[in-house]
Amino acid sequence: MSALALGWAPLIPASLVLLGGLYGAQLAIDDAPLDGAAALVAAGLLVTAELGYWSLEERGAVKAEPGEGLRRAAFVSALALGALVVAELLLVLVEGVRAGGLAVDLLGAIAAGAVLLLVVVIARRAGPRDETPPLESRMPRTGDD
Numbered sequence: 709m710s711a712l713a714l715g716w717a718p719l720i721p722a723s724l725v726l727l728g729g730l731y732g733a734q735l736a737i738d739d740a741p742l743d744g745a746a747a748l749v750a751a752g753l754l755v756t757a758e759l760g761y762w763s764l765e766e767r768g769a770v771k772a773e774p775g776e777g778l779r780r781a782a783f784v785s786a787l788a789l790g791a792l793v794v795a796e797l798l799l800v801l802v803e804g805v806r807a808g809g810l811a812v813d814l815l816g817a818i819a820a821g822a823v824l825l826l827v828v829v830i831a832r833r834a835g836p837r838d839e840t841p842p843l844e845s846r847m848p849r850t851g852d853d
Contacts, residue, residue, distance in 0.1 A: 747795035
């Protein structure tokens with residue numbers, strides 16, 4: 709709130725770090741196994757940051773184009789949904805790794821193979837790079853042109 713009241717943007721990330729740190733400390737003190745609400749907290753912190761910066765931008769003298777507010781609200785909503793999905797997937801992955809076993813080992817091997825395949829595909833698409841100039845441009849001119 710102080711970031712918005714004072715109109716000072718550097719206070720926004722500081723307050724979000726403080727909130728996230730308090731949430732993490734609360735989880736550490738309670739010794740909770742794995743909090744399913746962590747994805748919601750992460751998305752909430754992201755939305756809080758976006759809305760905080762947006763409100764500071766609206767204080768400027770430049771008027772936004774018509775419909776800009778709706779586009780930005782849709783973008784923030786999509787960003788929050790994406791953050792929620794990614795955070796939830798990470799929670800599922802962490803829970804799977806904590807469980808251990810052969811399935812996790814196989815998943816790790818498949819992921820490593822997929823990364824190697826991706827590197828090979830990208831390298832082939834880029835093709836060989838021959839950055840040496842043609843022979844004619846490297847030879848000195850004699851003036852017989």
